[in-house]
Amino acid sequence: MLDGLLTAKPCQIRLSGRWFFMTHKEQGGYLKKNVVLTGLTSFFTDVSSEMLYPMLQAFVGAITVNVGPVLGLMEGIGESLASILKVASGYYSDRIGKRKWLAVGGYLASGLSKLLFFVPSVFSILAFRFIDRTGKGIRTAPRDALISESVPKKLLGKAFGFQRAMDFAGAFVGVAVLYILVKFVFPNLESVISGGSKLYPSMFYPIFIVAVASALFGVVFLFFTSDKNKDYNSSLLEKSNTRPNLDFRKYSKNLRMFFIAQFVFTLGNSSNQFLLLRSTSVYGSLASVLLMYMAFNITTSLFSAFFGGLSDKVGRKKLLVCGYSLYAIVYIAFGFMDKDSSWMLWVFWPMYGIYYAMTEGVEKAFVAETAPKNSTGTALGFYNMIIGIGLLPASLIAGFLFPFSNSAPFLFGGIMAALAVVIIGFFVKEKKLSL
Numbered sequence: 001m002l003d004g005l006l007t008a009k010p011c012q013i014r015l016s017g018r019w020f021f022m023t024h025k026e027q028g029g030y031l032k033k034n035v036v037l038t039g040l041t042s043f044f045t046d047v048s049s050e051m052l053y054p055m056l057q058a059f060v061g062a063i064t065v066n067v068g069p070v071l072g073l074m075e076g077i078g079e080s081l082a083s084i085l086k087v088a089s090g091y092y093s094d095r096i097g098k099r100k101w102l103a104v105g106g107y108l109a110s111g112l113s114k115l116l117f118f119v120p121s122v123f124s125i126l127a128f129r130f131i132d133r134t135g136k137g138i139r140t141a142p143r144d145a146l147i148s149e150s151v152p153k154k155l156l157g158k159a160f161g162f163q164r165a166m167d168f169a170g171a172f173v174g175v176a177v178l179y180i181l182v183k184f185v186f187p188n189l190e191s192v193i194s195g196g197s198k199l200y201p202s203m204f205y206p207i208f209i210v211a212v213a214s215a216l217f218g219v220v221f222l223f224f225t226s227d228k229n230k231d232y233n234s235s236l237l238e239k240s241n242t243r244p245n246l247d248f249r250k251y252s253k254n255l256r257m258f259f260i261a262q263f264v265f266t267l268g269n270s271s272n273q274f275l276l277l278r279s280t281s282v283y284g285s286l287a288s289v290l291l292m293y294m295a296f297n298i299t300t301s302l303f304s305a306f307f308g309g310l311s312d313k314v315g316r317k318k319l320l321v322c323g324y325s326l327y328a329i330v331y332i333a334f335g336f337m338d339k340d341s342s343w344m345l346w347v348f349w350p351m352y353g354i355y356y357a358m359t360e361g362v363e364k365a366f367v368a369e370t371a372p373k374n375s376t377g378t379a380l381g382f383y384n385m386i387i388g389i390g391l392l393p394a395s396l397i398a399g400f401l402f403p404f405s406n407s408a409p410f411l412f413g414g415i416m417a418a419l420a421v422v423i424i425g426f427f428v429k430e431k432k433l434s435l
Helices: 033-061 067-081 083-096 100-118 122-148 153-185 187-195 201-224 253-267 272-283 286-314 316-336 339-370 376-401 408-427
Strands: 021-024 029-031
Touching: 033 100, 033 122, 033 153, 033 201, 033 272, 033 286, 083 100, 083 122, 083 376, 100 122, 100 201, 122 153, 122 339, 122 376, 153 201, 153 286, 153 339, 253 339, 253 376, 253 408, 272 286, 272 339, 272 408, 286 316, 286 339, 316 339, 316 408, 339 376, 376 408
Parallel strands: none
Antiparallel strands: 021 029
């Protein structure tokens, strides 16, 4: 029924028989079924997550007055405690040659964890974050390995860029739905938050219901993915006597230095909750900040596939250096923002989206193509684990710096990003891509 949808060249998608998305026939570049399906799962998962994310600061404020420390714990503890699962899940998927059901289980756990919002307490919020991040720890490396094995190496950047584009397209839709609900369906919520009046957890329940439904719907698409792909790199999925490589020291120097740069960068990459908190404080309107956040998400969605594809042609390193440099500029700008210059938030939120588009899919493509043989899932697990470990101190640092100086977390983040640029620029080498 959907055959022939979006058939205009050079982009096409065909949803029966063989599946392709956003192709360039003259280059032989196809993104196949698994990439599209995992992208749709990411889309609906992010619709759910981003309906909740901008409201978390307000929801936490309805439960406790210690918003900053709770946000820091909430954003850091789940990632760090679940980080070991990112390597374990990737390693296990390499060992058994199966990715699909680990991804399904992880997404399902994250979706069901959102039900804890209906039991409002600091403990339930922390439990939600732990289960949600544990689910992400289980699913991420197998899902990314599934994507990497579904396309040839010359399309890794485009495939991961497409996946991130679907993430942020879902985020845009999620924030758009939230904006409509806050602005037109539940205007009393906006007035209460802006006016500083008493908030009650039950005010958020209608939003939570829609978010849970979207998350669970997204899992459905994963049931139609396939572990085996006979067209590209099928040998990687065959059982082998060679165990996946868990010895970090035996990874290439380039990959090890890249992981070090990632850890340094992550120490200054505090949760976006602090950007939202800063923007709301400076600009003074939750609805306007939601629009800025929508602009950020749509910018990332529009440019992720482009920059991913560009990295297939010019290399990953150049884009990563440019992306981290842009991050440093944006974070330092947030640090110096005041009410008189708050209009510049409309500029810096989309610039922040460009940073995401230039880096997130490209990072995964770099790891996937640099990973040792038969260890793609394990290497991607290490990548995600390192980010997860860094997020606890990053969010705690930001959480405790914020009450003393609203600018401090952002200035610190800018410095860490600049240091990561130096490490990648001078110590990470990249083989020339053969297209």
